Amino acid sequence: MTVVAFIGLGVMGAPMAHNLVKAGFDVIGYNRSPARADALVARGGRRADSVAEAVRDADVIVTMLPDSPDVEAVVLGEGGVLEAARHDALLIDASTVHPETGRAVAAAAQARGIRALDAPVSGGEAGAVEGALSIMVGGDEKVYESALPVLRAMGSTIVHVGPAGAGQTVKAANQLIVAGTIELVSEALVFLDARGVDLGAAVRVLAGGLAGNAVLQRKAPAMLARDFAPGFRVDLHHKDLGIVLAAAREAGVSLPLGTHVAGLIASLRAQGGGSLDHSALLLQVESLSGRRNELNALGAPPA
Amino acid sequence: MTVVAFIGLGVMGAPMAHNLVKAGFDVIGYNRSPARADALVARGGRRADSVAEAVRDADVIVTMLPDSPDVEAVVLGEGGVLEAARHDALLIDASTVHPETGRAVAAAAQARGIRALDAPVSGGEAGAVEGALSIMVGGDEKVYESALPVLRAMGSTIVHVGPAGAGQTVKAANQLIVAGTIELVSEALVFLDARGVDLGAAVRVLAGGLAGNAVLQRKAPAMLARDFAPGFRVDLHHKDLGIVLAAAREAGVSLPLGTHVAGLIASLRAQGGGSLDHSALLLQVESLSGRRNELNALGAPPA
Amino acid sequence: MTVVAFIGLGVMGAPMAHNLVKAGFDVIGYNRSPARADALVARGGRRADSVAEAVRDADVIVTMLPDSPDVEAVVLGEGGVLEAARHDALLIDASTVHPETGRAVAAAAQARGIRALDAPVSGGEAGAVEGALSIMVGGDEKVYESALPVLRAMGSTIVHVGPAGAGQTVKAANQLIVAGTIELVSEALVFLDARGVDLGAAVRVLAGGLAGNAVLQRKAPAMLARDFAPGFRVDLHHKDLGIVLAAAREAGVSLPLGTHVAGLIASLRAQGGGSLDHSALLLQVESLSGRRNELNALGAPPA
Amino acid sequence: MTVVAFIGLGVMGAPMAHNLVKAGFDVIGYNRSPARADALVARGGRRADSVAEAVRDADVIVTMLPDSPDVEAVVLGEGGVLEAARHDALLIDASTVHPETGRAVAAAAQARGIRALDAPVSGGEAGAVEGALSIMVGGDEKVYESALPVLRAMGSTIVHVGPAGAGQTVKAANQLIVAGTIELVSEALVFLDARGVDLGAAVRVLAGGLAGNAVLQRKAPAMLARDFAPGFRVDLHHKDLGIVLAAAREAGVSLPLGTHVAGLIASLRAQGGGSLDHSALLLQVESLSGRRNELNALGAPPA
Known part of the structure; x- marks a missing residue:
């Protein structure tokens, strides 16, 4: 055995x-x-x-x-x-x-x-x-x-x-795509909401086309229900994106969106969102767009 | 009838x-x-x-x-x-x-x-x-x-x-997510390639998890085969992102990644890529990362 | 006469x-x-x-x-x-x-x-x-x-x-550089403050070198005194950056930082800061960094 | 003695x-x-x-x-x-x-x-x-x-x-502002050039107002003369921005433009520009805008 x-x-x-x-x-x-x-x-x-x-x-x-x-x-x-x-x-x-x-x-x-x-x-x-x-x-x-x-x-x-290390490299790429996709979906939802669209219907039709992704399928319902209990914590995604940025910098690879979303996750964390689910990127887009400010209620940021 | x-x-x-x-x-x-x-x-x-x-x-x-x-x-x-x-x-x-x-x-x-x-x-x-x-x-x-x-x-x-216009708003959101996803997948592929990972295998495993999306499923094979015949032309996606940016600006909605990827699409077009498929964002990430420069062979940019 | x-x-x-x-x-x-x-x-x-x-x-x-x-x-x-x-x-x-x-x-x-x-x-x-x-x-x-x-x-x-129009083009470039410089100075100030540096002394030494600019000389003292009465209103700078973005898009010119700072100004405005001086970009960097949230006290954003 | x-x-x-x-x-x-x-x-x-x-x-x-x-x-x-x-x-x-x-x-x-x-x-x-x-x-x-x-x-x-370390923190802030300012000036120059403006005259009038900065005064003449001999090498600025990003990340400070320009410097270096003066950011804006592609002539990127 x-x-x-x-x-x-x-x-x-x-x-x-x-x-x-x-x-x-x-x-x-x-x-x-x-x-x-x-x-x-x-x-x-x-x-x-x-x-x-x-x-x-x-x-x-x-x-x-x-x-x-x-x-x-x-x-x-x-x-x-x-x-x-x-x-x-x-x-x-x-x-x-x-x-x-x-x-x-x-x-x-x-x-x-x-x-x-x-x-x-x-x-x-x-x-x-x-x-x-x-x-x-x-x-x-x-x-x-x-x-x-x-x-x-x-x-x-x-x-x-x-070869050795390649599994970690793919995991890093996975975390890059996941963070970016959550942010894109968040931006789309705030945009749609600001323009008076039925969000549930919109998610349904978006999920069926070339815009379709696992975040729309698995995460959007909780996001629309405003449930940001983890799941996968912002703190951990922040750590993982640190790995992505460091590995890309060493390799000389340019990650325009990846770098940007890493900054947004870091900001969400600095504003007190570290223990929320990573789908709480939605709260930040809402705040930046002046639509809701629930981040502010999160209390003191981490030291 | x-x-x-x-x-x-x-x-x-x-x-x-x-x-x-x-x-x-x-x-x-x-x-x-x-x-x-x-x-x-x-x-x-x-x-x-x-x-x-x-x-x-x-x-x-x-x-x-x-x-x-x-x-x-x-x-x-x-x-x-x-x-x-x-x-x-x-x-x-x-x-x-x-x-x-x-x-x-x-x-x-x-x-x-x-x-x-x-x-x-x-x-x-x-x-x-x-x-x-x-x-x-x-x-x-x-x-x-x-x-x-x-x-x-x-x-x-x-x-x-x-209501009236909502269909167009959802289409705009669709084009935002599609452009952003192609860019994220492009960044991931260049990152993985630079670090010696088997790209076909990586796409397979990425497509199965929370990073999964329609671009990985439908577009990545042609991207790996370096086939950038349209499909959906960069010129058209550039036009559509113009709609997204204008509509978001009017609504006061912040689109950090959306704005960024619109700039990348505009740059790809300015470098002569307008009539390629939008998955040619991959060529731009390669160029920015100093790995290949096929954009340069596209000839004169549009007037 | x-x-x-x-x-x-x-x-x-x-x-x-x-x-x-x-x-x-x-x-x-x-x-x-x-x-x-x-x-x-x-x-x-x-x-x-x-x-x-x-x-x-x-x-x-x-x-x-x-x-x-x-x-x-x-x-x-x-x-x-x-x-x-x-x-x-x-x-x-x-x-x-x-x-x-x-x-x-x-x-x-x-x-x-x-x-x-x-x-x-x-x-x-x-x-x-x-x-x-x-x-x-x-x-x-x-x-x-x-x-x-x-x-x-x-x-x-x-x-x-x-020729005709060139005056406006240079004014657009002026507004691009001004907005970007205010943002850079704001980022530097929040960074320095977070790390316990004497801000007045830092502004003095920064102003003397290659980092020196008119914003450090003319605007930083009011920013350190937290006086954001206009001066030049965020609303107007937002309008001007709309001209910059449109003119650059027509010309196929890529403005990575310009586009980014235009988004930050738009966000500051959406959060209710439209009638403050443009140096209030500082408030936004503070908010994004979880250090202060005075934007939130500005009241309802514009319709 | x-x-x-x-x-x-x-x-x-x-x-x-x-x-x-x-x-x-x-x-x-x-x-x-x-x-x-x-x-x-x-x-x-x-x-x-x-x-x-x-x-x-x-x-x-x-x-x-x-x-x-x-x-x-x-x-x-x-x-x-x-x-x-x-x-x-x-x-x-x-x-x-x-x-x-x-x-x-x-x-x-x-x-x-x-x-x-x-x-x-x-x-x-x-x-x-x-x-x-x-x-x-x-x-x-x-x-x-x-x-x-x-x-x-x-x-x-x-x-x-x-206190101890504060000198380094201010130097980091200095390098952040310098890199960002060079990029802003580069974007302005490419924009002005694309729209047929007399660049020497434009630099003169820009330097006199709120857009004025040491880069316009000390660096723009060499940039217009297309002289990118260092001066301060891209490789060194890349190293310094690595310090800035790391120190900001530790402090939870958000640097939207700083992060972006660090990516642009890294990309310039990956494209073979590491031993040029940092004002060569101009070459990258030209390349992204499809106006010139002198980066491509720089030869192989660093390993």
Whole structure:
């Protein structure tokens, strides 16, 4: 029976680990705040008290952590994954981090003989719970193939997109398009509303043509209902767009709209919207257009 | 048998008129360059030698013209539709024009007792040929209902979105989202290419998540194949974005990304790209990023 | 004694007319609301009760009107300047209008044998009072030379910049640079304030180098004192940037920053800031940065 | 006689050190490529073979280095300034670096009892040669006063702007305004040229009003003469704007135009313009407007 160590049992990690249990893997989980491991144990998994304990006997190690420094500490740091793992283990980092972190992890793993993939996911908490995540995988093709049984327990669209770091690059592109699309839909809605159009009808007809997109389908109804509970928080999208901008700058790539929407997300956050769903970009377009000012009621901006 | 006058037998108008013939209407067509009416006659329609002759006995009049000045001349001008039409006729303007032109036409029609709708379409030549257009309709709801038999012969998604001009407003929003989405996809592709990612695989996985959109599905394959034959020309999208900017400015609505992408389309056109498909925004991102410079080979910009 | 008709005795026009009286011209003034002519009479000018009466015997006609439609009505309209003026008169339009309006006026004047110049001014009410305006003049060089005695009574920097319309084009460029510079200074001030810098000291050192500009010298002190009384109103700058955007679009010229700042001015206006001085762009940067929200206290935006 | 160690004898550092010699200081210089110290010796200075040797007996240490990593290595690193300097020495870092580097240096110096200032300069090579630099100084006020004799030998406008790091923050704001102003002037010039205006005359009248700025005065003549030899290289401005964007992002400050112009500079560099003067932003506006394409002749972009 394949042993899978799962590091990081947060909003996304926990349901991903549960799906691995359900698929028949022997899952041993570790989380910094240990209470989060209880749910895993209740579903038939095991609990470890340290990263080293979790990975020591694992065939496969999945990490699902908030940001690059966490990955660097947990994977590359003292007592971390690479130090403690078996030399024939397979490391799958599902965190969203800078592509260079993805490459650095792969290189450090290879130096110890450990196979590694970067495999960030898209699809949100719902996708994690339903095992329906999109997973964009970077790394060696053979390693990718050997990881498929584990990846298939967590996602439904699994694509190998290139060498180490490529998964992170595609995730960055994903976050760029998502942010831009939410902003475009927000601008369209404020424009339509200002000109007296029936918004529900407009969304219906827009969704059917070349303007159609997943934001109109999945997010617009909540936006029209003025429900901005996350979902995916502005704070996290802000972090992800920081990765996009840095990676594009390094590559000399011009992102006119991407840079602009990153500024709008940063502004929304500075105005106190960090813990709202990213669809709250709508509130900012309303404010800029002098139509509503709900941002102002959000209270003090972050320090 | 309902008589339908069809004014404007261009790339879009001709197949729309043919579908009306096929649906059993008695279609009498007029086009400024009369040769374009031959195809209509060949399919069982009739030909008129003037706007006035075309509309004189028509129950329904459909106009499909390039721009606001054409609509103003053909509909409101001397010897035009409103002057010549029966007082119980129904006018459907399918042209893409400024919402205020839509309202002005409706008001002028009403002053003569003629019912009118603005009903711009989305879906391109393919949608027109297949009778699968999306049609966004502004005007009185009862008039809308009376127009449905004619509209259904031309489109598959037909939505009443509000009062006179609202159809044009939704079309403007449609063009805003489409331009922005093509640009976002272009930026993502150049970014991914610069970082060595397999573009086909990336498009596949991006299309499946919250970044998914109709541009990734319908346009990205041709973009990757570097086929920029129109389709929908940059020149026309530039015209449409002029409508969007003007209408938003009048309404005091802020369109940060919309304004930006309108500038990028205008620049692409100034660099000689006017007759390419709008997906040629990709060429501009490549040029701005110093990766390829195919724009430069386009030759002299327009005067 | 040269007779000068002066049409439009507003905030700018009145002091300009007074300076013409002071310079020894026989000035006959007309204003739509006739009370504004009293001050001119008190200083030794004369009053006319219609445009026609004012211009009938004038050697030189100066018009100083709010916008293109006013110029079209007063100059080109029935009973207007061109209809009533002598055929050897000289028309100087000091209004800020679209360059094409400047050209149209010049062409219409020429058709009647009347010499015409477009001569918009910069320098504000203070410059008008002190006769220290900058005047950018478009039209025939000989006509320009014949107009110098009149122009020198109103301004201190007087430059012939090209053919008919060129004065308006330079004024448009002036307004583009001014708006952009106020925004850049605002962004710098908010950035410096957020990072704990002494703003007065910073303005001093910035003004001395390559970052130095007239906004830092003349406007920054009031901005730091949070005094946003006009001066030059946001509403007017919004109108002027509309001219810039339209003229650039027609010429196929790309104005990345110009377009962006026009959107910011439009947004400031939509949020209720139309009657503040244009330096109130500072308030918007503060709001976008979550530092202060004084815009919100401005009350309802314009309809 | 006050001993001044000068580390970094580049384009800026060499003339600054020469001016210190001229002002009567005992200057001992160090440069990584030692040949650059010859000129200093020829003018009466001394040469050191290592940082440690240069600073060992110095009363004042001036560092003038390219970027943050250089400052970190030379000042904070092994065998560096802080390790080798006397405990009563005064460190003046004139490099342009991130404000946080400025603070980190000050904190590390204080921990060793060494007084430190961040004192970046503006004014270019000409300003350095003539001792006419603007110097923006962050740090303790008393330390600032004790440094004035040395600073006055190098600059003519010397302003204390706040605590440690504040000098760097003001320099960042300076670079933001300079880049934005060059871009605004470029947009205005292309707009004016496209509409047939006499550019020399236009620059004259623009420079006299509220649009006036140092770029119009000092840079526009070379731009009109199409001379883009540096001066200040695009590569360096790109580096500096990276500091601006990072510092603004950390502070939550929104820089709409600043972000936009940073993207335009990055694009100019990606298109091969990195070693041109920053006024080459003009070439990019011309290219975007389809008027000239000299960027394309620049050859391959940087890797």
